[in-house]
Amino acid sequence: MGRILMNKLLEEVILKYSKINNNSYDDSKNVTSEFLDSYARDIGLVIKRDRKLKLTNFYDGSRLIGSLKGLRVSTTSKEAFNLCRDKYKLEKFLNDQGFLSLNSKVFTVTEFKEAKEYVDSNPDSAFVLKPLSLAGGKGIELNVTSENFVNSWNASIHAQRKSKVKNPTCIVQRFVSGFDVRVSVIEGQVSAVTLRLPAHVVGDGKSTIQELIKEKNDERILIKYFQKKLIPIDKKLITRLASDNKSLDDILKNNEVYLLSDISNLTLGGESIDITDIVSDEIKEIALNSIASIPGFYSGGVDMMTEDFTKDEAFIIEINTNANHTMHHLPLKGSPKEPFKDLLKILKLKGEIMNNIKIDNDSVVMLNNIYKFSLLKDRYSRKLLEKH
Incomplete structure (x- = not known):
């Protein structure tokens, strides 16, 4: 993880x-x-x-x-x-306004392959994987790389299913350590x-x-x-x-x-x-x-x-x-x-x-x-x- x-x-x-x-x-x-x-x-x-x-x-x-x-x-x-309740739309809006962007991507539960390819194509970066619709820190995985992506993805999807999210969806964004x-x-x-x-x-x-x-x-x-x-x-x-x-x-x-x-x-x-x-x-x-x-x-x-x-x-x-x-x-x-x-x-x-x-x-x-x-x-x- x-x-x-x-x-x-x-x-x-x-x-x-x-x-x-x-x-x-x-x-x-x-x-x-x-x-x-x-x-x-x-x-x-x-x-x-x-x-x-x-x-x-x-x-x-x-x-x-x-x-x-x-x-x-x-x-x-x-x-x-x-606007603020949709983290992905908010990021895009703020990016358009000139604020620093984490370049997030959104992947549904059926897009595991695409999500992994995205992480694999950025071997020099680490990512955060977070649910689109959960709060309180549930389902968030930090410092995600190609090596731990599968386990991180499964853990986040599991947390969403446990919380009865109908269509689990993950935001994948740049990891900022700090x-x-x-x-x-x-x-x-x-x-x-x-x-x-x-x-x-x-x-x-x-x-x-x-x-x-x-x-x-x-x-x-x-x-x-x-x-x-x-x-x-x-x-x-x-x-x-x-x-x-x-x-x-x-x-x-x-x-x-x-x-x-x-x-x-x-x-x-x-x-x-x-x-x-x-x-x-x-x-x-x-x-x-x-x-x-x-x-x-x-x-x-x-x-x-x-x-x-x-x-x-x-x-x-x-x-x-x-x-x-x-x-x-x-x-x-x-x-x-x-x-x-x-x-x-x-x-x-x-x-x-x-x-x-x-x-x-x-x-x-x-x-x-x-x-x-x-x-x-x-x-x-x-x-x-x-x-x-």
Whole structure:
């Protein structure tokens, strides 16, 4: 199977954050609704919910200023939603807009031969093989080459069939070894950036791998948000260890890093670290511009892969219109951010502007950012019109 390749920078980052303690939180606020309720009270808004429709409405007095349908902000158009849910179409759209492309290809379950020929014809490249329609890291195979393609393809198709996908389909795209970064953009403003590291352990020269995993899980259990996001000890992990001539009873050397998974998903034991203040401005701008380039889109989560989050290059992997920004409020490590508070403040400000209500001095900076993003969207709109 394809695997993440450990490189020096990844190892350095893991070792750096392994020395930082996990955050601790007041469990009274653990889910989206609790954050929204708290922030609404802080800024004088009223929330009304229709749980049957999964609709959350925000009122400033008697004025409806916005809403969430599930986690999708009301400013998101149906067209933007449909574009972002199709990863292949989204990549092609972004490529046309000038963003770095992973040159993805799509193959159905009956096109195994064509998919293998495509990988075989690029012997100097490694690929990611991912399902077209699954989320949560299911069915993703990394660092796929001619040598491991058959096993990787079968594993991904099996995961799709297990999830009852009627017509299993795989995206084959360039593999970028590096860091998984989520950028939260709220109404045209970068609100938070989170680094997601795959589940791992760092040796101390005394503890077994199993003991190191237990220690990490015991710490995660102390945070309500992570109590159902423990590192799994399962058949997949046992097989992974065996392929590296290791077992759960092995003792890692002091500061030896071992990756327990290739997927950075938090539900698989991945670690979330706030890097808002250290990620490069260029990567923030890529995320902001990607949102701006999509008509009828202002708030979302941009998933990116980058070889170095302090540099200027990153590949957009996915854009989520239903982004769960809660991860930024409750990072495992680093300073918590407040995207949901930013959302309510901006929706309130926009409502005040539309109703010619005088705004306070604290809102001037926010208003200026809204104006800048509006100009950015106009620029991309003109670009689209010119192409048609």
